[in-house]
Amino acid sequence: MSSGATKSAVAYGVRARSIRWSKLLVVLGFLVPPAVIYIWLVLLPMAQAVFYSLYRWNGLGPLQHFVGLGNYELILRDRVFISALGHNLIIVALSICIQLPLALALALLLRGGVPGRAAFRMIFFLPYVLSEVVTGVIWSFIYNPQNGLMNALLGAVIPGFKPIGWLGDPGIVLYALFVVITWKYFGLHFILYTAGLQDIPSELEEAAEIDGASTWQKLRYVTIPLLGRTIRLSVFLSVLGSLQIFDLIWVMTTGGPVNASETMATYLYKFGFQRFAIGYGSAVAVVLFVICLAFAIFYQRQIMSRDYS
């Protein structure tokens, strides 16, 4: 009896040890391959960006011209960069004030019960899966100053309408691009809101209705507060996306005319790859990163923190 127990305890110990070993092997075997590619192509380049940003370097030959924070000083003094940052911030503001409320309104509309709801949902979300290049080329055609769709449409509706060069006018181009950004991305926020609304128990709204709340009051005091978490998240995604926007703008205007639609990312591309100023371009990348990180930290601490408690 007792010897049997000892035996099984020994066997158990051996088995436990072998489990511990096999666990270690699994942990290593499962983590090392992804870690290699992740360190090689994500983390190291990030660290290198910081390092290169301290040099003047064209990407060829040895790193010799140490300039310290000189590149950063140049960036912050460059009017083109500052205005590019300004354009990013305009896109951020317009997205939050126009694109997201539109997406929310549509999600609420569909939730209220509309014939063909599933089809509408599919259509609204469709532009989000299309490529930025396809979207940009189609909209360049629509904005074409010689009788593109937009001018033709406005000409038909407004008497005496003079054709506008939507992408050629420095005063208009950013807003014309914002229309395309909205067309392309509202579907993502619409889908997030739709998913968020599904999680709200209908009893709460029914209770408010029984208490005599109007449709607006129900929305204002029950539905939207309950959707808070989703809204905060969608604002977060929208801001980061707007700060990093590149593809659509590059396809439609390459940042022009005369830098009127330049963003931080198009500025980075122009310096880093077109002029091969790797050091300066890296410094731009670091500034872009610091801005995104500062926003992310501030937002998570101040605004999203309540969602985790």
Added chain:
Amino acid sequence: MASVSYSPPASRQALKFIRFGLCLFVALLVLVPLVTAALGGLKTNAELFANPFGLPSTPQWSNYRSVLSEPTFWQELRNSTIVMLLTAIGVLVLSSMPAFVFSRLQFPGRELLFGFFTLGLLFPIAVAILPLYITLRQFHLIDTLWAVVLPQVAFGLPSNIVILRGFFAAVPKELEEAAFIDGVGYVGFFLRILLPLVRPALAAVFVLTLVASWNNFFLPLLVLNSQQNYTLPLGIMQFQGQHSTDWAMVLAFVTLSLVPTIIFYLFAERHIVSGLTAGAVKG
């Protein structure tokens, strides 16, 4: 039935009608540009500018035919497909492994390692792109499809590890214990029990990665130089540059490159949506 309503049926009907009208209006705003592009490809350039939105008077299939007879179109389609599949397989394999370790195994330092892997969520690819370019050049990968695939996999890891970890953690512990009693071990449990159980999550990750790779423009723009290696988005840009005055032809090209995306979307919409909402909620 259960919901209590004080509004008379007539105004309810009217409200429903207004809602439908608004949705229809937005749906038109979404669809008109796409339909215009598809129809534009069927017109001559003269007609395109005389009548940009109407139906073509006589459909000119020659635009579509000449795009389809261009070897570059097929080459670009092929490149995009190869890059997309390799990226999605790479992301699926390399993010499900750490997701398993971080969701099912207990060991000291686990949270620290998990934090290390999710650090990448903070870095948009634009920030690392210049040193990445230099790295790829050192390994002689520039102007090969690997220069697109490998960074796409690497940058896809953090978010997908987070998504999959959430799904893996939801699998009941009892199944794991049962697996150990049957003596299948960790790897057997992972491959034969866990992965089949979370198929919907794997499908979501796979499909989202496919779409992102298919549409990617920034990275291919930087690392692919010769036309034979171009992916479709680059091909469209190049084609537009070459035929800048021939809008009908450009629209035919764009429409043809849209067809696979839209067919795919019709089949995979459910997975795309579930992947996005899961990622958003958990990330």
